[in-house]
Amino acid sequence: MGNKELGKIPLTTESMVFSIFTEFMSRTAKIDDLVDAGKRFLMRFDQELGYFRRPQINKNLNAVSEIIKCNMTERMKSYLNASCTHSHQNVQNLSQLQNCILGLQDILKKAKALLDESRCLAENAYKVLTEADQNALGFIQEHVVGPLENQTISPEDQVETFDVEEKSVSYATMMMVIYNMLKLDYTMQEKIVRSLSLTTSLSELETYCQMWNLRPYVDDDVMRHAWKSMP
Numbered sequence: 001m002g003n004k005e006l007g008k009i010p011l012t013t014e015s016m017v018f019s020i021f022t023e024f025m026s027r028t029a030k031i032d033d034l035v036d037a038g039k040r041f042l043m044r045f046d047q048e049l050g051y052f053r054r055p056q057i058n059k060n061l062n063a064v065s066e067i068i069k070c071n072m073t074e075r076m077k078s079y080l081n082a083s084c085t086h087s088h089q090n091v092q093n094l095s096q097l098q099n100c101i102l103g104l105q106d107i108l109k110k111a112k113a114l115l116d117e118s119r120c121l122a123e124n125a126y127k128v129l130t131e132a133d134q135n136a137l138g139f140i141q142e143h144v145v146g147p148l149e150n151q152t153i154s155p156e157d158q159v160e161t162f163d164v165e166e167k168s169v170s171y172a173t174m175m176m177v178i179y180n181m182l183k184l185d186y187t188m189q190e191k192i193v194r195s196l197s198l199t200t201s202l203s204e205l206e207t208y209c210q211m212w213n214l215r216p217y218v219d220d221d222v223m224r225h226a227w228k229s230m231p
Contacts, residue, residue, distance in 0.1 A: 013132040017125050017168040024121040024175050025230060027114045031182055034114070038107045038189060039212050045100035045196060046205040048093050097198070104193045111186055118182065122175040129172050174226050184217035 192208045 013128060014168040016128050017171050020121050020125045020128070021171040021175060022230065024118055024125075024178075025226060027118045027121070028178060028182065028226075031111055031114050031118075034107050034111045035185075035189075035212070035215065038104055039209070041100045041103040041107070042192070042205075042209055042212055045097060045104075046202070046209060048096040048100065049198070049200065049205065050202060051093050101193070101196060104196075108186070108190055108193060111189070115179070115183060115186055118175075118179050122172070122179050125168075125172040125175055129168060132168075171229070174222070174229070177222060178226060181218045181222070185215050188212075188217065 189212060192212060195204075195208075
């Protein structure tokens, strides 16, 4: 699809859409920062839970048995009676685990607010375009809005939208595609945080950390294209 099909979009419209796009990418950068902060909280939770559930000392080992016999003080007896743990360490671990959960919940709250702002910006760009050119409206409705609502948009669809010559349409399209990716990423993070507890297995936590870090719903090529479009 070329210029003849989309028509001529006024320069003022392009300036308005680009301004909105700049604000949108600012929100995207803040969301990326929150994802990094959340990763640190999640890794800390993994570490603290490992400390909390660390295995007890194997008293049947010869070397350990000899150490215990040679140092059977009242303090050692208390330690053994407490299943070889220090109560104050358990309290500290539980406190750190709770802090991690609260930190992750706060990050999700801030990310949700930024996502809502991003959605409003994408909708504003769409509104500006529809008021300026009905052909642009038809293109975006057919190739972007519909697939996004049904979550059927593919990388091939994204590439097609970026081939449109009008920058304003390209900016609006990128905002919609990126918002959808970030929304799916947020939904994944929300499910991870809700599933965290003292009974979460270490293998589960390892998978959660990998998924949080990999961000499988975010297409790196799309993001690079968007950042390259910035001045």
